[in-house]
Amino acid sequence: xxxxxxxxxxxxxxxxxxxxxxxxxxxxxxxxxxxxxxxxxxxxxxxxxxxxxxxxxxxxxxxxxxxxxxxxxxxxxxxxxxxxxxxxxxxxxxxxxxxxxxxxxxxxxxxxxxxxxxxxxxxxxxxxxxxxxxxxxxxxxxxxxxxxxxxxxxxxxxxxxxxxxxxxxxxxxxxxxxxxxxxxxxxxxxxxxxxxxxxxxxxxxxxxxxxxxxxxxxxxxxxxxxxxxxxxxxxxxxxxxxxxxxxxxxxxxxxxxxxxxxxxxxxxxxxxxxxxxxxxxxxxxxxxxxxxxxxxxxxxxxxxxxxxxxxxxxxxxxxxxxxxxxxxxxxxxxxxxxxxxxxxxxxxxxxxxxxxxxxxxxxxxxxxxxxxxxxxxxxxxxxxxxxxxxxxxxxxxxxxxxxxxxxxxxxxxxxxxxxxxxxxxxxxxxxxxxxxxxxxxxxxxxxxxxxxxxxxxxxxxxxxxxxxxxxxxxxxxxxxxxxxxxxxxxxxxxxxxxxxxxxxxxxxxxxxxxxxxxxxxxxxxxxxxx
Numbered sequence: 001x002x003x004x005x006x007x008x009x010x011x012x013x014x015x016x017x018x019x020x021x022x023x024x025x026x027x028x029x030x031x032x033x034x035x036x037x038x039x040x041x042x043x044x045x046x047x048x049x050x051x052x053x054x055x056x057x058x059x060x061x062x063x064x065x066x067x068x069x070x071x072x073x074x075x076x077x078x079x080x081x082x083x084x085x086x087x088x089x090x091x092x093x094x095x096x097x098x099x100x101x102x103x104x105x106x107x108x109x110x111x112x113x114x115x116x117x118x119x120x121x122x123x124x125x126x127x128x129x130x131x132x133x134x135x136x137x138x139x140x141x142x143x144x145x146x147x148x149x150x151x152x153x154x155x156x157x158x159x160x161x162x163x164x165x166x167x168x169x170x171x172x173x174x175x176x177x178x179x180x181x182x183x184x185x186x187x188x189x190x191x192x193x194x195x196x197x198x199x200x201x202x203x204x205x206x207x208x209x210x211x212x213x214x215x216x217x218x219x220x221x222x223x224x225x226x227x228x229x230x231x232x233x234x235x236x237x238x239x240x241x242x243x244x245x246x247x248x249x250x251x252x253x254x255x256x257x258x259x260x261x262x263x264x265x266x267x268x269x270x271x272x273x274x275x276x277x278x279x280x281x282x283x284x285x286x287x288x289x290x291x292x293x294x295x296x297x298x299x300x301x302x303x304x305x306x307x308x309x310x311x312x313x314x315x316x317x318x319x320x321x322x323x324x325x326x327x328x329x330x331x332x333x334x335x336x337x338x339x340x341x342x343x344x345x346x347x348x349x350x351x352x353x354x355x356x357x358x359x360x361x362x363x364x365x366x367x368x369x370x371x372x373x374x375x376x377x378x379x380x381x382x383x384x385x386x387x388x389x390x391x392x393x394x395x396x397x398x399x400x401x402x403x404x405x406x407x408x409x410x411x412x413x414x415x416x417x418x419x420x421x422x423x424x425x426x427x428x429x430x431x432x433x434x435x436x437x438x439x440x441x442x443x444x445x446x447x448x449x450x451x452x453x454x455x456x457x458x459x460x461x462x463x464x465x466x467x468x469x470x471x472x473x474x475x476x477x478x479x480x481x482x483x484x485x486x487x488x489x490x491x492x493x494x495x496x497x498x499x500x501x502x503x504x505x506x507x508x509x510x511x512x513x514x515x516x517x518x519x520x521x522x523x524x525x526x527x528x529x530x
Contacts, residue, residue: 001188001191001192002162002166002187002188003069003073003074004074004162005191005229006191006194006226007036009231010033010228010231011029013231014029015030016030019031019234020032020234021233021235021236022063022235022236023238033153035148035153036074037151037153038148038149038152039068039071040159041151042147042148042151043055043072043102043147046125046142047124048101048125049075049077049102050077051075051076052076053102054080054099054100055068055078055103055104056079056080056081056095056102057080057081057104057105058084058091058112058113059084059106059108060084060108060214061211061212061214061236061238062106062236062238063234063236064104064148065081065215065224065236066215066236069224069225070228073187074162075160076160078168078170079168079169080095080098080171082216083216083217084109084112084216085491087488087489088112088119089488090489090490091112092119092120092121094182095116095121095122095123096122097182098172098182099122100123101123102127103125103126103127104126104127104128106130107128107130113126124140125140126140126142127144128141128143162187164186164187164188165187167184168186168189169185171185181384181387182385183314183384184381184383184384184385185314185317188378189317189378189380190222190225192350193317193318193319194225196348196379197226197319200324201256201283201285203227203256204230205230205232206232206255207227207230207255208233208234208254208256209223209227209234209255210235210236210252210257211223211235212240212257212259213258213259213263214239214240218314218318219260219287222317222318235252240266242266242267243270243272245263246270246272247276249278249280250276250277250278253280254280254281255280256281256282256285257284258286259286260287260289261288261428262428262460264286264295265295265458268295268299268302278304278305282305283306283308284299284305284307285307285310286307286310287309287311287312287428289461290344290527290529292342293338296309296338296341300338307341308324309322309323309343310322310323310345311414314381315380316381317379317381318379319351320375321344321346321348321353322345322346323340323343323346323413324346325340325341343413344416345413346411346414347412347414348379350377350379352377353375354375354399355374355414357371363407364408365408366407366408366410367408367415369407369408370405371405371406371407372403372420373404373416374399376400380400381395381400405419405420416527416529417527418529422451422452424451424452426456426459426460426461426463426492427492429492431492431493433453435489435493436451437449437451439484439489440481440484443481443484445467445469445470445480445481446468447467447468448467449465449466449467449468450465450504450514451465451495452514453518454497454518454521455525456496461529462496462497463492463493463494464498464499464521465495465499466499466504467499468502482494504517505517
């Protein structure tokens with residue numbers, strides 16, 4: 001099983017169906033296939049890439065992103081989707097760690113790319129997805145459209161056969177040690193997840209999907225393969241703007257999409273939400289962080305469609321559970337069904353998911369007994385790129401340990417109640433507290449610090465810091481600390497607030513008692529995640 005199978009089916013059954021809508025550009029599957037065929041040849045011929053080579057892409061959402069997901073997969077090239085919200089230093093570290101040979105850059109990110117290319121790197125070529133100014137180009141830089149249109153539009157006969165275990169993607173996540181970790185996903189991992197989504201969500205050639213969540217993130221990227229496999233239409237939104245998404249849903253008759261909860265919340269509270277027609281919508285999915293029942297209820301009433309919550313990790317390609325009700329639940333009242341749809345959910349097809357205590361035994365199905373979610377199955381990563389110890393720490397005896405703490409109800413539905421890891425999810429993005437703490441400790445005024453998540457109505461969780469200042473730095477302000485972090489990390493990782501203490505609470509062993517700092521912000525809430 002490999003990712004070529006999904007495109008070959010679409011080209012065989014739906015060649016003349018409209019496949020892509022990207023603002024004013026529209027392509028059929030036949031046209032998309034011809035472009036991908038040319039790119040597959042040119043990546044090898046002009047860029048010198050071969051099976052096992054690594055290419056990275058720094059781009060907003062666009063049809064070229066979809067084409068590169070396929071061209072690289074078909075040629076056996078490992079693709080690294082880059083989060084453009086990261087700092088230049090963070091992106092440079094990822095490129096170096098991944099041994100990337102080629103970087104594809106969207107013209108909208110020229111300033112970031114220019115700064116990136118001024119530093120030390122091992123890139124052989126830069127390919128521009130949109131024309132860049134001549135002064136921003138290097139001598140051997142390549143134009144993407146030239147690659148896509150150079151050739152006869154037929155796939156080369158000497159393509160390597162891709163095995164299920166061959167690597168398809170490297171998705172980088174923040175490391176708890178401060179070092180980013182490249183999650184290795186194989187063709188088999190990604191393809192099985194896509195087939196599972198087709199089955200679970202009843203996807204078909206009658207569907208139109210809008211790519212509103214970023215394609216550098218698995219929250220949306222999985223849909224490229226699932227929707228192509230069934231011959232559905234793809235609609236691309238460069239960057240999320242609520243009004244633009246609402247208008248596109250109406251104009252393109254969108255039927256299904258996935259959003260992080262903050263995006264969904266923005267749609268629900270957009271002043272123009274009542275102006276558009278959503279008759280085509282049949283399903284809205286969210287993933288990335290838990291969601292409140294009140295938001296689920298408002299989603300169903302506003303858009304008149306079904307809602308399902310998805311849960312998983314980058315390491316699981318990404319899905320482990322989904323909150324689809326069983327047939328037996330359909331006779332329940334509206335509020336009871338909303339409560340089911342608001343849960344983390346029941347296991348995804350092909351995923352074996354357990355909630356276990358510290359001793360490895362399964363929790364009682366009573367909705368009270370708390371344990372850690374662990375899982376195994378065909379979508380689980382083989383591990384982290386060049387980090388065997390991190391792999392061994394996360395995957396033990398074939399089971400991936402998620403670090404998420406949950407309960408299990410009598411129907412087999414999982415519900416997350418807290419996080420074992422010191423991880424914050426803000427606007428669908430993972431922020432590891434230790435990563436921020438390490439930078440905080442670089443500030444001359446910081447003697448001790450702790451970073452944790454606090455509830456935020458817009459972003460789900462916000463990053464907050466507690467700091468003890470060194471003697472002689474009493475005048476250091478909250479804004480100075482926040483700006484210091486913003487200069488060194490992505491802005492979403494910087495604390496929204498800093499509280500100053502004369503001393504941080506400690507455990508008996510002398511460790512900072514982070515839970516004690518965090519608890520006061522979560523008092524009165526059933527869940528310790530938002």
